[in-house]
Amino acid sequence: MKVTCPECGGEIPVPDDVVIGEIVSCPDCGQEYEVYELGEGGPKIRPAEVAAEDWGE
Amino acid sequence: MRRGLPSAVMLYDRLRWEEKELVKAARSRGLELRAVDVKSLQLSPSPELASFMGPLVLQRCMSHYRGLYLSAILEACGVRVVNSFKATHLCGDKLLTSLALYRAGLPTPRFVVAFTAESALKAMEALGMPVVLKPLVGSHGRLVSMVSDLDLAKTLLEHEEAMGNGLHRVHYVQEFVDKPSRDIRVVIVGGRAVASIYRYAPKGEWRTNVAVGGRAEPCRLSGEAEELALKASEALGAEVVGVDLMEAREGLLVNEVNPTVEFKGASQATGVDVAGAIIDYLKEAAKR
Numbered sequence: 001m002k003v004t005c006p007e008c009g010g011e012i013p014v015p016d017d018v019v020i021g022e023i024v025s026c027p028d029c030g031q032e033y034e035v036y037e038l039g040e041g042g043p044k045i046r047p048a049e050v051a052a053e054d055w056g057e
Numbered sequence: 058m059r060r061g062l063p064s065a066v067m068l069y070d071r072l073r074w075e076e077k078e079l080v081k082a083a084r085s086r087g088l089e090l091r092a093v094d095v096k097s098l099q100l101s102p103s104p105e106l107a108s109f110m111g112p113l114v115l116q117r118c119m120s121h122y123r124g125l126y127l128s129a130i131l132e133a134c135g136v137r138v139v140n141s142f143k144a145t146h147l148c149g150d151k152l153l154t155s156l157a158l159y160r161a162g163l164p165t166p167r168f169v170v171a172f173t174a175e176s177a178l179k180a181m182e183a184l185g186m187p188v189v190l191k192p193l194v195g196s197h198g199r200l201v202s203m204v205s206d207l208d209l210a211k212t213l214l215e216h217e218e219a220m221g222n223g224l225h226r227v228h229y230v231q232e233f234v235d236k237p238s239r240d241i242r243v244v245i246v247g248g249r250a251v252a253s254i255y256r257y258a259p260k261g262e263w264r265t266n267v268a269v270g271g272r273a274e275p276c277r278l279s280g281e282a283e284e285l286a287l288k289a290s291e292a293l294g295a296e297v298v299g300v301d302l303m304e305a306r307e308g309l310l311v312n313e314v315n316p317t318v319e320f321k322g323a324s325q326a327t328g329v330d331v332a333g334a335i336i337d338y339l340k341e342a343a344k345r
Contacts (some may be wrong), residue, residue, distance in 0.1 A: 019080060021072040021094040034071070049071065053222075054121040055317040056196015057238075057299065 006024055007031045014043050021049050063343035064089035065113040068127060069109075070096055074321045078332035080278035086336045086341070090115075095123055100130050104267055107134035113343050114138045115297075115335070117317050121149045121194055124317060128233055139342065140316045144295040148316035150193050152229055154293065162291035163285065164310045166303070167232040174214035177228035183209050187233040193224050194313070203233060234305045240265045240312065241276055241302040242332055243286035244323050245295070247338040252329040253278045254322060256301075263300055273322035285309050299323075 003024075010028030018024075018035050024045065025032045030045040033045035065083075067090050069076050076092070077150045083090030091111075095118060100106065114131055116138050117123035128142035140148070147153045149156040158165040169180035181188045190213055193199075204210045217225040238258045243250050259270035267273060270311040278286075298319030303310045320331040 018091060019072055019077070019132065021069055021092070021096075022077070023072065052120060053192075053199070054194050055119045055319050056199070056317040057119075 001042060003033075003043055005029060005031060005033075006045075012045070018043055061226075062089045063340045064091070064111060065115055065339050065343055066090070066110050067092045067115045067117055067260055068095050068124075069117045069119075070094065070123055071119045073119070073319065075319055075332065078324070079115070079117070079335060082330065082332040083339075086333060086340065088336050088340050089341075090336070095127060100127070101156045102130055102133045104134070106130070107136055110134070110136045110225035112137060113339065115339060116140065116145065119317070121145075121196075124238055126147060132236040137342070139297060139339065140295045144293050144298075145316045147293050148295055148298065148314045151191055151313065152193055152227070154314055157292045158311050159290060161288065163292060164308060166234050166305075166310055166312060169262040171228045171230065172226065173227070174211070174218050177214050177230060178207065178210055180230045181207070181226070184230060184232050189233050190214075191229050191231060192217075193227055193229055196266075198264040201264060203263055234303050234310060234312075236303050236305050238263070238265070239304075241278070241282060241304070242273075242323060243278065243282070243300045243302065244298075244320050244329075245290045245300060246297050246331070246334045247287060247341070248287065248296075249334075250278060250283045250292070252320065252323040252327045252331050253282075253286075254326045256322070267319070267322045268315055271322075273326040275327045282309055285311060288299040289314055297338070 002011045005026040008029040010026045012026050022035045032048040034048040035043045037044040116124050121235050125145050128138045132142050147157050171177040171180045190202045192200045222276050239255045244252045253276045254273045255276045256265040257272040258265045265271045289300045293314050299315040301312040303312050324331045
């Protein structure tokens with residue numbers, strides 16, 4: 001599967017077994033997106049959250 | 058849901074390599090693991106929330122506070138959360154971790170806490186430069202600073218005080234431990250050390266976090282190191298954690314305990330299926 005990068009128009013490959021919340025990145029511009037919905041129209045993406053201060057392990 | 062299979066929910070906010078491996082391992086090991094993105098939830102304690110979650114939850118949020126408060130809400134509804142709210146609370150705060158280790162009599166670096174920049178400077182002088190200044194909450198070595206002189210100390214403390222968040226005005230100063238440029242990460246699952254690695258600091262960096270470019274290599278754990286790591290996880294009441302040990306001149310020290318442990322480095326360096334070990338543990342827990 002592929003989605004179009006809203007930032008640069010590049011094609012972002014999305015694995016077939018993608019899970020909601022998975023991060024995909026545009027091979028052209030490097031922008032990271034989070035897959036937030038899976039539907040008949042294909043995966044929907046939005047810009048991934050930027051690392052926050054309390055992020056970690 | 059297929060009948061008969063043990064089941065659990067995995068809560069996450071960002072699907073890292075680890076969470077994907079957990080989903081795969083659950084599939085191959087016969088655990089019905091439902092992955093729920095917490096960013097889409099609206100939470101109010103209720104029997105409906107408890108039944109939506111089911112009896113067992115693996116909490117894997119990258120955001121400490123999301124994971125912490127989620128655990129609090131779910132435990133109030135009677136859901137068992139791995140790790141527990143209490144363990145996440147203690148492990149997620151470096152001061153509370155240090156205090157739990159101190160109470161348990163486990164060796165850990167010396168530290169001083171001070172509530173103003175002025176008294177933090179005195180604490181640094183008393184400990185002797187260099188020292189390490191750490192935010193109470195945070196990971197991946199973020200904002201962890203080695204402080205080698207008082208001028209730098211003043212600047213860093215000024216920044217901490219200006220950061221707005223009250224937590225940054227609780228200054229946690231730790232001794233700089235003289236050790237090799239590596240530490241030992243022990244991944245513990247249900248009272249068992251399942252994988253251990255050395256984490257080497259990258260060139261030009263003193264921190265060993267894989268997130269700052271640290272290199273993972275397999276580590277054959279000594280009996281002493283294993284015992285110490287297990288005792289540390291017990292002291293924190295944690296079930297699935299990464300314990301970081303330092304090889305100080307005077308012996309091993311427990312540095313930190315990570316409650317939503319990232320294990321990509323440990324899995325890839327050792328070949329141990331850490332995700333599989335966690336899933337096996339959850340399967341046992343689901344039966345209880």
